[in-house]
Amino acid sequence: MRMTETQELLDALREQRRTLLITARGLTDEQAATRSTVSELTLGGIVNHLTHGERNWTQILSSGTGETPPGMFDMDQYKMPQGAGLAGLVAAYEAAARATDEAVERAGLDTVVPLPEAPWEPGVVPRWSVRRIVLHLLRETAQHSGHADFLREAIDGASTTAQLGD
Known part of the structure; x- marks a missing residue:
């Protein structure tokens, strides 16, 4: 059975999401919050940022009004929230991703939104x-x-490629 363009694009996006989560697999909350390079970024912060991004785009798609979702341009989204655990961040990311996929399927690829x-x-x-x-x-x-x-390689030497078995 041939996949539709929507299915193919969402499948490619899901693959990228899985790759990101493989990178975070097996980390402790402390490691996920670790700045392992000169950058302020942490693995937990990246998951948090992408969760916010998925939520923002879902709201933009669903409302169709062009209104700015609350916190869309808040720079704190790049940080791992105080007291947050990696498992909770991953669960929130997975839920946000499902909501995005559903919004895309409802809207259709040719729909244009402000x-x-x-x-x-x-x-x-x-x-x-x-x-x-x-x-x-x-x-x-x-x-x-x-x-x-x-970031992961700097924390413990692990790489996504090694975890994928490539």
Whole structure:
């Protein structure tokens, strides 16, 4: 049976999400909160950021109003919240991802929605197709998966590639 374009794009996004979560597999909460490079990023912070991103895009897709979701441009989303555990962050990410997938399937790839005005481009209200939003999520998730792999290697020497068996 041939997959639809929506199924293929969501399948590619799910694969990137799985790769990210493989990178975090087996870490303690303390390791997930560890700054292992000169960057402020942590593995827990990356999962937290991607969760916020999935939630924001789901709200943008579902509302279709172009309103800015609360906290969309909050820089704290890049941090692992105080007292948060990795298992809870992963569960929240998986739930947010499911909601995004459902919103994409409901909307259809050709639907065009207004985006919120970005602080760095006042007065500009772009409109993106759902297809472009999925491609953006795919790129964003893949980019942060690469960051996560570097962070993980600096923590304990493990790499995503080794965990995948490649």
